[in-house]
Amino acid sequence: MDDIQPTTDPVRPKAPLRSWFDVRGRSMSTLAFALNRLTAVGLTIYLFLHLSVLSLLVRGPESWDSFVALAKHPLFLLLDVVLLFGVVYHMANGIRVALVGMGVGHARHKTLFYVLVGIALVLFVVGAVLIFTG
Amino acid sequence: MVERDIDFKVFRYKQGGAAPAYQTFRVRCDENTTVLVALQDIRRDQDGTLIMRHSCHHASCGTCGMRINGREELGCVVKVFDLNTSTVVVEPMRNMPVISDLVVDMGPFYDRFNSAGMPLMRESEFLDEADVAEGLEAYMRCENCIECNLCVSACPIMGTDPTYLGPAALAAAWRVVEEPRGLDAKPLLDWVDSQNGCWRCHVAYECNEACPSGVFPGDKIMSLRRELTKRKFRRLFGR
Ligand code: HEM
Ligand code: SF4
Numbered sequence A: 001m002d003d004i005q006p007t008t009d010p011v012r013p014k015a016p017l018r019s020w021f022d023v024r025g026r027s028m029s030t031l032a033f034a035l036n037r038l039t040a041v042g043l044t045i046y047l048f049l050h051l052s053v054l055s056l057l058v059r060g061p062e063s064w065d066s067f068v069a070l071a072k073h074p075l076f077l078l079l080d081v082v083l084l085f086g087v088v089y090h091m092a093n094g095i096r097v098a099l100v101g102m103g104v105g106h107a108r109h110k111t112l113f114y115v116l117v118g119i120a121l122v123l124f125v126v127g128a129v130l131i132f133t134g
Numbered sequence B: 001m002v003e004r005d006i007d008f009k010v011f012r013y014k015q016g017g018a019a020p021a022y023q024t025f026r027v028r029c030d031e032n033t034t035v036l037v038a039l040q041d042i043r044r045d046q047d048g049t050l051i052m053r054h055s056c057h058h059a060s061c062g063t064c065g066m067r068i069n070g071r072e073e074l075g076c077v078v079k080v081f082d083l084n085t086s087t088v089v090v091e092p093m094r095n096m097p098v099i100s101d102l103v104v105d106m107g108p109f110y111d112r113f114n115s116a117g118m119p120l121m122r123e124s125e126f127l128d129e130a131d132v133a134e135g136l137e138a139y140m141r142c143e144n145c146i147e148c149n150l151c152v153s154a155c156p157i158m159g160t161d162p163t164y165l166g167p168a169a170l171a172a173a174w175r176v177v178e179e180p181r182g183l184d185a186k187p188l189l190d191w192v193d194s195q196n197g198c199w200r201c202h203v204a205y206e207c208n209e210a211c212p213s214g215v216f217p218g219d220k221i222m223s224l225r226r227e228l229t230k231r232k233f234r235r236l237f238g239r
């Protein structure tokens, strides 16, 4: 009940996080939005991690080589797969949101979702296989 | 006639009273009992202090909006048996201050609505000039809006920022832009062209799902954006 406002003050709703991510009983589009926001936050965190890892290069070849050795560990590759999902989903849904948000194809936003995210899932599977075998 | 006992878990809150809590009432229902009628039965037979809004009992006045098992619904047209649950959870709409039990303060909703040019909202379905043009099955009109606030309750973005104009008001604005009838649409477009106007929406389309009256406010927001995008491009190329 913490998303209800038991007050007469038109104050800020008490649980914005809940209103974004509580997808119980909601439609596919809210799921798409919540997942987009989740992957967006994940990607942003990754971007900073990525930059800090790249900065290892400044400290010479040894520290970089030891990182690369770690990066080849299967558990690390699994993280790559999670990242890949975030990238392809956010990109595909992002294209849909950008199009629909400009009024392009909004009558068919669900079809757009299934087609674009479908393509993204194919890319994801191919990519995931390549990560472990390539 | 089949009758069954159904538990209604109802959100209770009184201004200045104790913290909000749920209270469960058992009500004998048959296949015609709607959630609103069950609530009225509770009020009549079990607890006269239970407060809810209603008027028409047939999905036209838009006053009985509430959340039933977590979904935005008009209580007057939801049959209890259709829900297929032995406990029915009834809560007030979200994103609005609760005044008492199931009643929310609709003030902010109407305020936003009025500035969208309210006078145009419901005219015309029966006017001659509203004859459906050739090639069209029917006009999709925002006159359909019954101002129930369900879309505002369903919208995940209202939860981010209460100053967001919200789906119903934006849909009303689009109605005026789409068919200005002599009004100047420019100030209205300027009004919605802001951070708290149509650009705040994140395309979750939950408003479309919640609307009991075929307004499709999400689509109307995208139409506003298309119009604004067109105008911006035109300005960019000096036309
Ligand atoms: C690959 C191409 C990408 C596309 C097409 C794309 C598209 C979009 C779109 C359209 C939105 C708005 C979503 C909405 O209104 O709800 C968005 C949000 C966002 N994106 Fe991306 N994006 C891409 C890549 C990235 C990357 C690489 C990052 C991070 C490093 C990122 C971080 C974010 C963040 C933080 C948000 C805000 C999330 C929110 O408001 O829910 N995006 N993106
Ligand atoms: S489409 Fe926009 S206005 Fe409608 S529910 Fe989603 S975020 Fe809210």
Ligand code: SF4
Residues within 6 Å of the ligand: B144, B145, B146, B147, B148, B149, B150, B151, B152, B167, B168, B171, B210, B211, B212, B213, B214, B215, B216, B217
């Ligand atoms: S747009 Fe639909 S859901 Fe929103 S207030 Fe109007 S009738 Fe209700």
Ligand code: FES
Residues within 6 Å of the ligand: B054, B055, B056, B057, B058, B059, B060, B061, B062, B063, B064, B065, B074, B075, B076, B077
């Ligand atoms: S009582 Fe009028 S819409 Fe439900």
